[in-house]
Amino acid sequence: MAFVLSLLMAPVLVSYGPGGSLGCDLSQNHVLAGRKNLRLLGQMRRLSPRFCMQDRKDFAFTQEMVEGGQLQEAQALSVLHEMLQQSFNLFHTERSSAAWDTTLLKQLRTGLHQQLDDLDACLGQVMGEEDSGLGRTGPTLAVKRYFQGIHVYLKEKEYSDCAWEIVRVEIMRSLSSSASLQERLRMIDGDLNSP
Secondary structure, three states: OHHHHHHHHHHHHHHHOOOOOHHHOHHHHHHHHHHHHHHHHHHOOOHHHHHHHHHHHOOOOOHOOOOOOOOOOOHHHHHHHHHHHHHHHHHHHHHHHHHHHHHHHEEEEEEEEHHHHHHHHHHHHHHOOHOOOOOOOOOHHHHHHHHHHHHHHHHHOOOOOOHHHHHHHHHHHHHHHHHHHHHHHHHHHHHHHHO
C-alpha cells in the first residue's frame, strides 16, 4: 500500500515543479488537522493488530492509479479529496459508531470534515469545466474502487472487531501518505508564490 502511494505521489510532485503551482493555498491548519486525524486513528486502537493477523488483507490501489504519467493539478486535488471523502464516509456509518469510542470518532469526523472543506475550496479554484468528469475516471475512480473493496471486506467479515482494526490500520496508512503529499504540495506552492 505505502509503495503504491509512493508511486502515486512521485509523479504528482514532479508535476508541481518550477513550472507549476498548486493554484490554492492549503493552510497550515489543513496540515495540522491531517496530523491530528492520524493521532486520533492511533488512539482509536482497541485490539493489537497481532491478534488480528488471520484477518489481514491487501487493499492495494490498482495499477491505474499510477499509469498515464504525471497527474495534473486538478487530478491530484481530486484524488486527495476523494481519499478524505471516502474516509469520512467510512467513519460516518452506524457500524463505525458501534465499533469505536464515540468521542474519538466524533473528533476524527470533525477533522476530516475540516480538511474536506479546505480541499473543496481548492478544487473550486483549479477545476474548470473540462475537469468536471475527474471523479469518474482515472486515479479518482481507482480511489473509489479501493474504498469499495474496504466496504466489501467489512461486510464479508460481518464488521468484526478485527476487521475494523485491520481497516483502521489501512486508513492510517493511506491518510499518512495523503498528509505527506498535502504538506509537500503546500510547501512547494508556498515556495513558488513567495517573492
